[in-house]
Amino acid sequence: MLRRVSLVAAGVVIVVIAIVAFVGLFMLRQPGPLAGTTTKLHLETVAALSDAVEWPRPNDPHPDWVGYLPTTTWHVPANSTIQVQIDQEDGASGLRNPFWGKVFGIEGGTMHVKYFDDKGNPQEGDMDSIDPTMAAHTFAIPDLGVFVPLLGVGDTAPPGTQNIITFSFKTKGPGIYRWQCFVPCAAGTLFGNGGPMSTIGYMGGELIVT
Numbered sequence: 001m002l003r004r005v006s007l008v009a010a011g012v013v014i015v016v017i018a019i020v021a022f023v024g025l026f027m028l029r030q031p032g033p034l035a036g037t038t039t040k041l042h043l044e045t046v047a048a049l050s051d052a053v054e055w056p057r058p059n060d061p062h063p064d065w066v067g068y069l070p071t072t073t074w075h076v077p078a079n080s081t082i083q084v085q086i087d088q089e090d091g092a093s094g095l096r097n098p099f100w101g102k103v104f105g106i107e108g109g110t111m112h113v114k115y116f117d118d119k120g121n122p123q124e125g126d127m128d129s130i131d132p133t134m135a136a137h138t139f140a141i142p143d144l145g146v147f148v149p150l151l152g153v154g155d156t157a158p159p160g161t162q163n164i165i166t167f168s169f170k171t172k173g174p175g176i177y178r179w180q181c182f183v184p185c186a187a188g189t190l191f192g193n194g195g196p197m198s199t200i201g202y203m204g205g206e207l208i209v210t
């Protein structure tokens with residue numbers, strides 16, 4: 001009897017330790033917000049955090065994960081126009097749903113994209129969609145109807161290429177708006193949707209509107 005009680009007690013202790021470790025190491029561990037409230041978001045998307053050139057995150061527990069840098073929690077003002085620049089360095093993973101290759105919900109209906117064409121020549125232009133198979137990541141805030149596919153760096157682009165994507169969108173009233181990537185870009189996880197796709201701080205975060 002005593003033996004059984006001590007076994008149960010040991011089991012309970014192990015479960016409690018596992019829960020504390022899960023909450024502490026996985027759920028609460030995430031990069032802090034961008035400092036201050038801003039109307040300009042400048043971000044970098046990378047194939048692996050260890051490749052980041054603009055905002056390295058050296059102590060991150062997942063250096064090989066895809067991510068948005070410097071962080072994925074941003075404070076922005078309500079009812080304002082937010083200008084976004086994304087320096088996109090990752091190759092294409094492609095969208096499962098080609099519909100999301102289209103731009104939605106941004107000012108003027110188009111994004112401006114600087115990239116390299118198939119022949120390796122620099123190009124730029126306004127786009128309202130991209131080839132869905134060429135999406136590296138997406139910038140999407142469903143509650144604001146904002147959806148922007150980010151063009152992947154092509155195989156013929158020079159090493160170290162950044163596709164520069166700029167656009168702006170309008171915020172609504174105060175609140176916390178969840179945003180995320182819709183490209184199943186988490187290579188090596190179940191259907192590409194695990195790891196960085198399901199952990200805040202990598203392919204998703206919060207737009208905190210005040």
Ligand SMILES: [Cu+2]
Nearest residue numbers: 137181185203
């Ligand atoms: Cu992504």
